Amino acid sequence: MATKSVNEQLAIGVDIGGTGTKFGIVDRNGNLLFSSDISTRDFADFDSFVSALHLKLMELVEKAGGIGKFKGIGIGAPNGNFYSGTIEYAPNLPWRGIIPLAKKVQDKFNLNVTVTNDANAAAIGEMMYGAAKGMKDFVMITLGTGVGSGFVANGQLIYGHDGFAGELGHNIIIPDGRLHEGTGKRGSLESYASATGVTATAIELLANSTEDSLLRQVPVEEMSSKKVYEAAIQGDKLAKDIFEYTGRILGIALANTVMNLSPEAIILFGGLTKAGDLILKPTKEHMEANLIEVFHNKVKLLVSHLKESDAAILGASALVWDAK
């Protein structure tokens, strides 16, 4: 599509997650003007999802002055492919197989659509508006329900040959380790260093020891990373050990990443980072312990300072300006 006018000063950012989909209208300076959300999970049918998204988004578009002001739509989605604009075999979404996301959304809105995976979108957001401003080599890692990543080298996002680069979460860190229900693989980073992973570690450690802990009052089905955090800040030793164990595995993955890509910084983002030093300290310590000498004390470990509810939308919208 050719540039229509100098009026194209706004972008739509959409962040599709396993549970909900957030979206908003963002200007070139990264100001989120309007935002809203719909459920992802409630739409077993993909076309119905796109229709609901269109309906809700057009309300915001009208508020912002009409569709003529928009340059395009950026979408971050699990297993979103930059080259093909599709979502492929995303284990956490209700739609199976290969979904023609960009095409369907483009048909509805008549705007250019750019797609990438959610962590890549977050990386672009950090580069344009966040902690990675001005950096040419950095790594973005999202620690939420799952673990996502985006790698930037030589000032460019690495999409790889087929558009699926950046799956650090599925790297095998503990061979023959914990089973990942979604992928069927054992010992991946995501099985340990996600909210789900912390919960699993809590259940395991409680079962394998007789140590006293506040967490013994929590029924197994109610265990969560939040519960572990609450116990840890009250000084609970076993809860702190859970974060130490998580940081050990995350630290190995970060050390490997540093030795491969030699980034200026690693930027962490997402729910688990709320645990602060409880998770950051052991992560940094084990990262350094696994680095060979030339890398020691060089790489900054930062936490994203973008407002969490906005960052995913900002990152997705940034795809619109970044797209070639």
Add this chain to the structure above:
Amino acid sequence: MATKSVNEQLAIGVDIGGTGTKFGIVDRNGNLLFSSDISTRDFADFDSFVSALHLKLMELVEKAGGIGKFKGIGIGAPNGNFYSGTIEYAPNLPWRGIIPLAKKVQDKFNLNVTVTNDANAAAIGEMMYGAAKGMKDFVMITLGTGVGSGFVANGQLIYGHDGFAGELGHNIIIPDGRLHEGTGKRGSLESYASATGVTATAIELLANSTEDSLLRQVPVEEMSSKKVYEAAIQGDKLAKDIFEYTGRILGIALANTVMNLSPEAIILFGGLTKAGDLILKPTKEHMEANLIEVFHNKVKLLVSHLKESDAAILGASALVWDAK
């Protein structure tokens, strides 16, 4: 240094290894015109090494028509840094600390000098003259005494923020695994998937079993990856198990690399690849087994077809044309 004339049609390529240093004169089409070598190990003093290199190289330069025909010198060296032109803390070289390699060589020859690590140089060589011609996203892995790597994404080599990117060999694959004498770290890829690693695995497997094997006739101090290979091609089960074990660990490392960078191909190079399918088959199998679905059966696992004795020199010389 400004371009001197259209006569600058030749480059010098130097490959510094732990034992020996190979060098040669290469034209723009990748033809190796003259080559020679000196010992690395015999020069405890770095300045004496540069003097000996200069002396031997100038003989070749004169044969090729004199220094005026040369555009520059490319050097691949362990821990060679592209940005600073230094070698930093290379555990396998006789010189300690930070060595001003580019500066010293430039002073001797009055030619531009470009430095990178040996595997990065090999990656550029493959991209210009070898199996990676025309590829924009690929990974080069050298399986020799150690394990080196070079990553190319978006058509550019990844040097990283400080110039040391590409150390896949030091990635931790087996946490708390085998000790690496050079780095003091445990469980790195290099501890297993190198000639040294295969030898160590052979000694371990022989000690930990009573299984009959041709390798039981080899004294421990004479054990080598070559001896394991010779036993394996005679059908020795334990020898084949050693390659299977090596391939399992290399396969995990390759799967992680694929999920991070999504390359079009992984190109293997170096002594261990001579074992052919004995090592390639289990490597490919375990790589695929550890990949999540979107990556299955997409990535080519290739063996470099550059003549081994020349490839390192070609790669280093290619730095001269590639340098910005």
